[in-house]
Amino acid sequence: MIFSIIREDTFWKILLFVHFLLAVGLLAAVTLQAVAVLMPARQVAGGFIDRSPVPAASYAALIAVVYVLQALMGAWIYIKYRTYVRIPMEELRHFWTVGSFELKEHVVTMGLGLLPAYWYFWQPPASAEYPSARKWVTIFLALCVWYSFIVGHVANDFRGVGS
Amino acid sequence: MTQTLDAGGGFSGLDSSPAKGATTREGARFATFAITFGIAFPLLYTVYERLNWPLFTYHPVLGNLDFWRQSAGVGPPMFWYGWIVLAAASAFVVACSAMLVSGYWLRRATVFCLALAVLWPAALTGLRIFIVDWATFDADFLNSVWVAAIPAFVGAAAATYYLPARLADRLWTSWLLIVPIGGLVVLGYSLLQPWFLR
Numbered sequence: 001m002i003f004s005i006i007r008e009d010t011f012w013k014i015l016l017f018v019h020f021l022l023a024v025g026l027l028a029a030v031t032l033q034a035v036a037v038l039m040p041a042r043q044v045a046g047g048f049i050d051r052s053p054v055p056a057a058s059y060a061a062l063i064a065v066v067y068v069l070q071a072l073m074g075a076w077i078y079i080k081y082r083t084y085v086r087i088p089m090e091e092l093r094h095f096w097t098v099g100s101f102e103l104k105e106h107v108v109t110m111g112l113g114l115l116p117a118y119w120y121f122w123q124p125p126a127s128a129e130y131p132s133a134r135k136w137v138t139i140f141l142a143l144c145v146w147y148s149f150i151v152g153h154v155a156n157d158f159r160g161v162g163s
Numbered sequence: 164m165t166q167t168l169d170a171g172g173g174f175s176g177l178d179s180s181p182a183k184g185a186t187t188r189e190g191a192r193f194a195t196f197a198i199t200f201g202i203a204f205p206l207l208y209t210v211y212e213r214l215n216w217p218l219f220t221y222h223p224v225l226g227n228l229d230f231w232r233q234s235a236g237v238g239p240p241m242f243w244y245g246w247i248v249l250a251a252a253s254a255f256v257v258a259c260s261a262m263l264v265s266g267y268w269l270r271r272a273t274v275f276c277l278a279l280a281v282l283w284p285a286a287l288t289g290l291r292i293f294i295v296d297w298a299t300f301d302a303d304f305l306n307s308v309w310v311a312a313i314p315a316f317v318g319a320a321a322a323t324y325y326l327p328a329r330l331a332d333r334l335w336t337s338w339l340l341i342v343p344i345g346g347l348v349v350l351g352y353s354l355l356q357p358w359f360l361r
């Protein structure tokens with residue numbers, strides 16, 4: 001059993017820290033992609049239209065994989081949150097924090113459901129056939145990640161790493 | 164920074180070579196699967212959450228898994244995993260089935276299901292308001308999901324019938340955003356009383 005090597009609360013804090021590191025990576029990747037799809041194509045000399053600086057399709061696969069890993073990691077840590085964090089949060093009447101975290105569960109889930117379509121829209125030739133859907137699904141996913149990151153950070157400040 | 168993502172952007176779906184034709188057919192089938200899954204999953208998740216239909220309940224204190232919904236036990240029950248798994252499994256079946264029907268009927272069926280998902284709870288709410296505020300007779304027999312189903316099915320069928328085919332086509336990928344955002348509005352609203360307005 002792993003708890004014979006390290007203390008239980010240390011184990012959960014390590015998991016939470018890994019969750020945070022993955023979150024930072026996912027946030028950076030999906031934000032870069034969302035900003036890129038929002039940038040218009042550039043007109044360059046000679047009448048050619050340069051493509052907007054959108055990262056390659058393989059980037060979408062990476063984001064989808066990290067998103068799933070993050071969701072699985074979050075689902076694991078959620079067990080500890082439900083018993084160790086949420087109950088004292090309710091007792092101390094931090095209702096906005098609890099409610100925001102409840103909404104975070106739903107936001108993450110909605111993002112999960114969009115991942116197959118998101119990945120597909122970034123693969124050629126679909127990336128050219130569905131530019132609008134690709135753009136808005138990417139932005140929605142970025143907003144999901146941002147919301148989850150902020151709310152997760154607030155919950156961590158209540159009872160987590162460094163709190 | 165110039166990207167190379169759309170290097171295949173010039174690929175024509177009309178290319179007649181057998182290999183590319185097969186790739187296009189596979190791509191179209193996956194597109195149907197992915198888009199249908201992206202529409203069905205948030206819709207079903209919202210429905211299961213609102214009806215509290217988890218496939219299983221996890222009890223974190225005991226580490227036990229129980230089939231379906233089990234509220235009683237030691238410590239708080241966790242339904243979230245059960246909603247996700249049930250919604251994912253259902254949406255997978257729906258998305259696989261979608262690959263078997265034509266695009267025309269798929270778009271129509273999507274409109275019907277989404278209209279039904281809105282009209283059914285709306286009809287039930289309307290009936291309940293009518294019973295409490297308007298009825299001058301004992302109308303309690305109207306307080307039933309099956310009574311509310313009648314106007315909901317009629318309304319959804321009418322919406323499906325009268326929606327122009329071109330609009331149904333244009334809405335097809337838009338549902339990927341409309342349904343999750345609508346689901347989040349419903350789920351967020353349900354959190355107002357227990358948490359945000361407490």
